[in-house]
Amino acid sequence: MKCLVYVETHEGKAQGGSLELLTAAAGLGEVKAVVLGSREAAEQTAAYGVDVLLAGEACCPDAATALLEHIIGEEKPQVVLMNATLAAKDLAPRLAHRLGGGCVTDAVAVEADEAHGVVFTRPAYGGTVLERLALTSAAPAFATVRSGSFAKPEQTGNGAVTEVDVAVAEDAIRARLVETVTEITEMVNLEGADIVVCGGRGMGDAQGFKLVEELADVLGGVVGATRPAIEEGWISRAHQIGQSGKMVAPKLYIACGVFGAMQHISGAMASKYIVAINKDEAASIFDVADVGIVGDVHEILPLMIEEIRKRKA
Amino acid sequence: MNIFVCVKQVPDDYVEVHLNPTTGTPDVEGIDQVNNAFDTYAVEMAVRAVEAHGGSVTVAAIGPEKCQNGLKNLIAVGANKAVLLSDPALLDLDEAATASALASLIAKCEADQGESFDLIFCGKESTDEISAQVGAMLSETLKAPFVSSVVEVEPVEGGVKAKQETESGYAVYEMALPAVLTVAKPAYDPRYPTIKSKMAARKATIPMLTAADAGAVKQDNRVTCLGYSEPAKRQAGVRIQEKEAADAVAKAVAMMAEAKAI
Ligand SMILES: Cc1cc2nc3c(=O)[nH]c(=O)nc-3n(C[C@H](O)[C@H](O)[C@H](O)COP(=O)(O)OP(=O)(O)OC[C@H]3O[C@@H](n4cnc5c(N)ncnc54)[C@H](O)[C@@H]3O)c2cc1C
Ligand SMILES: Nc1ncnc2c1ncn2[C@@H]1O[C@H](COP(=O)(O)O)[C@@H](O)[C@H]1O
Numbered sequence: 001m002k003c004l005v006y007v008e009t010h011e012g013k014a015q016g017g018s019l020e021l022l023t024a025a026a027g028l029g030e031v032k033a034v035v036l037g038s039r040e041a042a043e044q045t046a047a048y049g050v051d052v053l054l055a056g057e058a059c060c061p062d063a064a065t066a067l068l069e070h071i072i073g074e075e076k077p078q079v080v081l082m083n084a085t086l087a088a089k090d091l092a093p094r095l096a097h098r099l100g101g102g103c104v105t106d107a108v109a110v111e112a113d114e115a116h117g118v119v120f121t122r123p124a125y126g127g128t129v130l131e132r133l134a135l136t137s138a139a140p141a142f143a144t145v146r147s148g149s150f151a152k153p154e155q156t157g158n159g160a161v162t163e164v165d166v167a168v169a170e171d172a173i174r175a176r177l178v179e180t181v182t183e184i185t186e187m188v189n190l191e192g193a194d195i196v197v198c199g200g201r202g203m204g205d206a207q208g209f210k211l212v213e214e215l216a217d218v219l220g221g222v223v224g225a226t227r228p229a230i231e232e233g234w235i236s237r238a239h240q241i242g243q244s245g246k247m248v249a250p251k252l253y254i255a256c257g258v259f260g261a262m263q264h265i266s267g268a269m270a271s272k273y274i275v276a277i278n279k280d281e282a283a284s285i286f287d288v289a290d291v292g293i294v295g296d297v298h299e300i301l302p303l304m305i306e307e308i309r310k311r312k313a
Numbered sequence: 314m315n316i317f318v319c320v321k322q323v324p325d326d327y328v329e330v331h332l333n334p335t336t337g338t339p340d341v342e343g344i345d346q347v348n349n350a351f352d353t354y355a356v357e358m359a360v361r362a363v364e365a366h367g368g369s370v371t372v373a374a375i376g377p378e379k380c381q382n383g384l385k386n387l388i389a390v391g392a393n394k395a396v397l398l399s400d401p402a403l404l405d406l407d408e409a410a411t412a413s414a415l416a417s418l419i420a421k422c423e424a425d426q427g428e429s430f431d432l433i434f435c436g437k438e439s440t441d442e443i444s445a446q447v448g449a450m451l452s453e454t455l456k457a458p459f460v461s462s463v464v465e466v467e468p469v470e471g472g473v474k475a476k477q478e479t480e481s482g483y484a485v486y487e488m489a490l491p492a493v494l495t496v497a498k499p500a501y502d503p504r505y506p507t508i509k510s511k512m513a514a515r516k517a518t519i520p521m522l523t524a525a526d527a528g529a530v531k532q533d534n535r536v537t538c539l540g541y542s543e544p545a546k547r548q549a550g551v552r553i554q555e556k557e558a559a560d561a562v563a564k565a566v567a568m569m570a571e572a573k574a575i
Contacts, residue, residue, distance in 0.1 A: 089461075093408065093450050102407065102536040103408065104536065116539070126326060126329075126443075129330055129339050129541055130541065132538065135535060137533075174457065175459060175475075177486055182481045252575065262329055287547075307562055308566065
């Protein structure tokens, strides 16, 4: 099976979630990668032993769609894999439509299958149900795959980087990008964190939320947040966990003043050990917590920070 | 501005969905159907745009007859018109087939009202399938500009300007009309109906079209579901409820240490 991996770049570098897909693709058959606009990223990708097609830089999503449409049209792979970033989640369905293929969002497993060629597993209904999907059209199957679903591949020598010369027609640009603003500069590595301390609306205010940051700090963990905590402006969107945020799978997840709504906890269900602090003993979070403390975060957290500091000393 | 908002009815996403042990399919029978949350954000954004700049908001769904209730609820919060495409031939559509049927429905509504839509809104994603595909595919069918995860939209010379939420901040796009936008959670919440608007909406009749009425032909699905499973379940563990917070913390930390979580 011919498989094409779209390697997205971030500041000119190959993005880690995309490189994991080389592992997924290797399980399916013959692998090629495509990179837009960065020779550095193309060479970085080729170091994993795959041949890379390098096309020009895309000025905007419409241009990226046009470039990839052309390349995929020429290459005729059976499967196209992309990391499930917001940008790729726009590209995949648009390309699937243009090339007549089906599209799968947020796959967590991709397997070769005798009867169906390839079968994708993906969560639905907030993550309580997994679907097994097969593609039924002859055109390429497009899938976006969640970060962390596959291990990073081994660097096994150099593949070739081939430049492809594709021009984007002027009328391909329908939505003109006029401004890009970076508000969130911090690197928040929630997906890779071993410990996540998450604060919800129960933290009360920005000052209260600082306790979450302090506990994360003494544990060497990363701060997570629920949507209300973000909407209140206590912390940036980069920290959101859940359906509209990040999926985490730490060894320890501590939920502070978090109710445990499906849309939130679905993003943390893969945690090894869940500790919850909530003053309401009926809060849903207690249904999934290994240890649940019924109490006020403003009393519990300072003591917990103290206790852990002592242990670490 | 005439805005067409695509609204999907989904099982209330505050209820956890599990597999029916007999059928092995998601057990959604007893769960109330509601308007997809992101679609309600899209309706609120559309109603605000029309309040500010004039025009009308049409809400539309493809689904069974009972979707009428959901559409009525949207009339109660400011939508001007509603239409339901309901046909046994249009069940179990995949995203591409849904986009194709929506495109037919849009053309039909435009022909009937003798006026085209300036903007077509979808939700960023549906809360049951969570595919985030229909809006993108619809824009391709209509060959219209597309921007996803929009949190603000305003008219500019020759079209609209849309603010898109991105992972690291935001991006602003300008485009000619008609355009297809998918809507994320804006800075505001959808409004609540008043008793009066609710009463009035209850009396509204929602036109129901068949596939033939709308000129919609079912496109073959490109994606098939082979089966379902459930991820490993979590068990509730120990509940600690002590008079003294210090005792609770000591207990909890000891357990975390024992489990080698810290
Ligand atoms: C389409 C959609 C997508 C969504 N996506 C996400 C998402 O990605 N992530 C997300 O988080 N949410 C998401 N939500 C929102 C989600 O449904 C919940 O509303 C949200 O997770 C609740 O956040 P919370 O637990 O912080 O707040 P609340 O539900 O208000 O809960 C606060 C909790 O804190 C407790 N508490 C209050 N004071 C104290 C105290 N002093 N000490 C201890 N406990 C206290 C309360 O008992 C309560 O249980 C989404 C919703 C929709 C509709
Ligand atoms: N059956 C439907 N009727 C009307 N709109 C729909 C339907 N299915 C999907 N949509 C629209 O497409 C959006 C994205 O859906 P999805 O691609 O399934 O995540 C939804 O938020 C709706 O706006």
